[in-house]
Amino acid sequence: MTKGPVRRESLGNGVFFSTISENRFKSNLLAVHFLLPIDEGQASSLALVPMMLEKCSEKYPRYRFLSRRLDALYGAYIGGNMSKYGDRFVVTFYASVIENRYALQKEDLLKESAALLSEVIFHPLRDEEGLDYQNFSLQKEYLMDSIRSQINDKRRYALNRLIEKMYQGERYGVFPGGTLKQAEAVTARDVTDSYNRMLKEASVEIFYTGDTDPEAAKAIFRECFSKERTPVNIPKTDFSVSRETPFLIKERMDVTQGKLCIGVKTGISSDDPRLSALRVGVNLLGGNPASKFFLHIRERDNLCYYCLARLDRLKGFLIFDSGVDSKNIPAAKQAILKEFSAVQNGEITDEEIAAAKLALCNSFRSVGENIYSLSSYYLTQLFSETIQTPDEACRQIESVTKKEISDLFSKLRIDGTFILTGEGYEHENDL
Amino acid sequence: MKMTYEPVGESYERYQDPSGVTVLLYPMKGYSGAYALFGTKYGSIDQYFAREGEPFSLVPAGIAHYLEHKLFESEDCDAFSLFSKTGASANAYTSFDKTVYLFSCTERFEESFGILLDFVQSPYFTEENVKKEQGIIAQEIKMYDDDPGWQVFFRLLGALYHNHGVKTDIAGTVESISHITPELLYRCYHAFYDPSNMVIAVAGNFSPETAKELIASHMKAKSQGKTVSFTEDEPETAVCPYTETVMEVSLPLFQFGYKMMPDPDPYAFLKAQIEWEIILEMLVGASSDFYDALYSEGLLNATFDAEVFSGRGFLSLIFGGESKKPKEVFARFKEMIRKAKEEGLDEKAFLSAKNGLYGKYLKGLNDADGVAADLINSEMAGVGFFDPFLILSKLTLSDLNQRLKNAFAENTSALSLILPKHQTEQE
Incomplete structure (x- = not known):
C-alpha cells in the first residue's frame, strides 16, 4: 500500500514495515509498535515489558552499557512505552539516530540503530526463570512509584479520574500500568508471559521515517520476526455513548x-x-x-x-x-x-x-x-x-x-x- | 551577514535593521511551516533599572510577565483574534531574562508576520484592562503553587541566591501583581521594548526577502537609547544549605544545586555551559557509575535529571528527581564528587559524552520552532547560533578537569525537599 508519502509492506507473520521517506530531518526514527486488545489482566505486566526491555539486554546487561553504546552512536535514543489507542494497548519501542550523512566516520548508523533496537526487543536479559528478576523487581517498584505519583500532576490526575469513570466496566476504562493493586500483584512470571504473548500474538507495525535507505533495517526485522507467529484479532473499538443521567x-x-x-x-x-x-x-x-x-x-x-x-x-x-x-x-x-x-x-x-x-x-x-x-x-x-x-x-x-x-x-x-x-x-x- | 556551518550545510542571515532591531533569518528546505519570534532582552530579573540619564526605578515582581499578557491587547481588539483570522498559532513566554512573542503558520506568513510586528509595538494599557488581567494571572500563580516541581525549584533558588532576581518567581505573587498600574507598564515597556534591545528570528519555510521588506516597513520607532538593568552583586556562597516543605505528593521530591560565578565574557560563559554539560553527563548521566549504582539500589528512578541552569548573570548546576531517601542521594553525590576531583575524569567516557552531545546538537536542528528559539537565545546571550558546535569540537579533557577541580564547594550548595503530606522521610 502506498498513501501519500507512506509505503507499507508485509514482512510476513503479521508484521508490516512502513517507510515514510523524508529528507528534511538530521535524524531518522524507527518505531516498532506491538498492538494488542486491551486486557485488564495485563495492564501492569505488559506495561513492565517496555520498562524492563529499554534498560538492559543480553549483550548490555546494565543500563550504563547500553547508554555508552548510545553515546557512541552520536547520542542515539532507544526507549519504550505503552499507551492506549482506542480499545488497543500499543507497546512501542523507538530508536532514533542521526542520519548516515552526518556520521563523522562514515558509519552505517541506521543499521547499527536497528540492530540495537532488535537486540533490546528480542534478546532481553534473562535468568533461569524468564526475564531477569532483579530488573523486574526494580522496574515493578518504579511502576508503583509512577502510579502513586499520579497525584503530583493535578490536571492529569483529574482527567484520568474522569475518563476512568466514563468508561468504568468497559475495556477503555483500563489504563496502561493498571492500578496500584494490580501492579503490586504482578509477578516476574506474569511479565515473562506478557512479553512472550506480545512477541507471538500482537499485530506489529514498524514505521521508519528518514532519508537513509532502510533496506538494511528492514532485513534485520524480517529476520527477527521470521518465526511463526499467531497474531490475535483485535476487536473493533467500541464507540459507546453518554449515560442517561450524568x-x-x-x-x-x-x-x-x-x-x-x-x-x-x-x-x-x-x-x-x-x-x-x-x-x-x-x-x-x-x-x-x-x-x-x-x-x-x-x-x-x-x-x-x-x-x-x-x-x-x-x-x-x-x-x-x-x-x-x-x-x-x-x-x-x-x-x-x-x-x-x-x-x-x-x-x-x-x-x-x-x-x-x-x-x-x-x-x-x-x-x-x-x-x-x-x-x-x-x-x-x-x-x-x-x-x-x-x-x-x-x-x-x-x-x-x-x-x-x-x-x-x-x-x-x-x-x-x-x-x-x-x-x-x-x-x-x-x- | 551570512553565518554558515559547513558540516551540516546550513546557514542563516544576521543583520541590524535601521530601527536598531537585530534580525536572524534561517530558511529551512523541505519544511511547510514557518516560526517567527519577536523578543526583548527583558525578563523577570529586570526589576531595578534606569534609562540613560534618568533615575532608577524599582518595579513589582512579575511585571515583565504581566506586560507580556497585556501586550496581546490593543485599542480595538486583541492579537489572538487577528491571528485566528490567518490560522496561525500564536503564543508568548516570559523567562528570567527575556520575553518572546511568536507564531507558527503553514500559510499566509506575510499577514501573520505583520500582525506580530505590529502588536508588539503597540502597547495599550488602561486602568480597566490592567485590573481585569489580575484575576487571570492570579489563577496562573495559584496553578504553580500546586505544582510540586515548580515549588521544589524556586525553594532551591531561594536557598542559593541572596540578591539575584532569579530567586523570584517569574509571575510574581498575587500580592506583588496587585501593585501593577498602567503607568508602570508603560515605563517598563519604553525602557525595554526599545528596538536596540530586541531580536527578531524566523526559521522554516518563508522567503527571507519578504521578511526583510516586512520588517523594514513595520518597524515604527527608532531606538531611543539604552536601558541599564541593575543587579546587586551576588556573593559566592549560598543563603542556606537546606529547605523543606510538605505538599500533596507521593514520594519526596528533591533538588540540590551548586551556585557558580558566571563569566562576564559571552563566549567564555558559553564554553563553561558546554563543559558543564559534558561533565554532568560523565558524572551523573545514564552511563555513569553514580547513576548506575543509585538506580540499581532503588535510590533514584527515571525522573532523575541534571541541568546546567544558566541565563543572564547566573549559572548553577541543579540535580533533581524523586527518591525515598533524598538526603542519602545528596550525601552519595558529594562523596562521588570528592573522588572524581581526586582521580580526574576518564578519557574514554569524555569522548563518548562528546559524541553524544554532537548528536544532540544536530537533532536540535530538526524542528524549526527549536531553531527559531535557539537563534533568539544565542543572540541575546551574545554568541553565534553555531558556536556550540565549534566549541564542542575543540573541548579538551584537561579543561574539564580544571573546571571540576575548582567547583562544588560545600558552602555554594543547597538541598530543597518537598515531602509527602501523609508520611515522613524514612532516614
Missing part, C-alpha cells in the same frame, strides 16, 4: 486551584463521515484562542486560567478541561454548559467556524514538521478504514457547514463531571 464526582485535596473536567461520549467513530464536523465543533467550542471557551469564559468572565475542549478521535469522546478557582466552579460549570448548548442550538458565528477551520488545518499541515508526530500520525491512520493524508483531512474540514455541526452536537449529551477542589470550598450544593 455522574458527578467531587474530590478534595490540598490545592490552591481547583480542576473542573466534563466528559461527553459521542459514539462517533473515526470512520464516521461526521468526524470532520465534530472536529470543527470541538475546536470552535474550546480549541483555539478565538473559541467560545477562551473568549467568553477566560477572557470576558475571568472564570478560569485555562479552559479547553478536546477530542479523542480514536475513542470518540470529548473532554472539557479547566483550571478554576474553587469558589468559581459552579459558575464555570454553568458557563461551559451554556457554550455547549449554544453550539447545539446552532448559535455559531461565521468567524468562529472560520477560525476553527484555519486552526485545525494549520495543525494538520504541521504534522510533518516533527519526526515523532509524522510517524505517529500514520500509525493512527491505520486504525481507520481509510487512510487520510493531512491535506485530505484539511479538505474535509474546509467543507463542514454550521448545520452539520449543530445537527451533530444536538444529539450529544454530557456523560459526567469530575471536580477537584481545595479546602474551604463552600458551594457543595450549587452543582
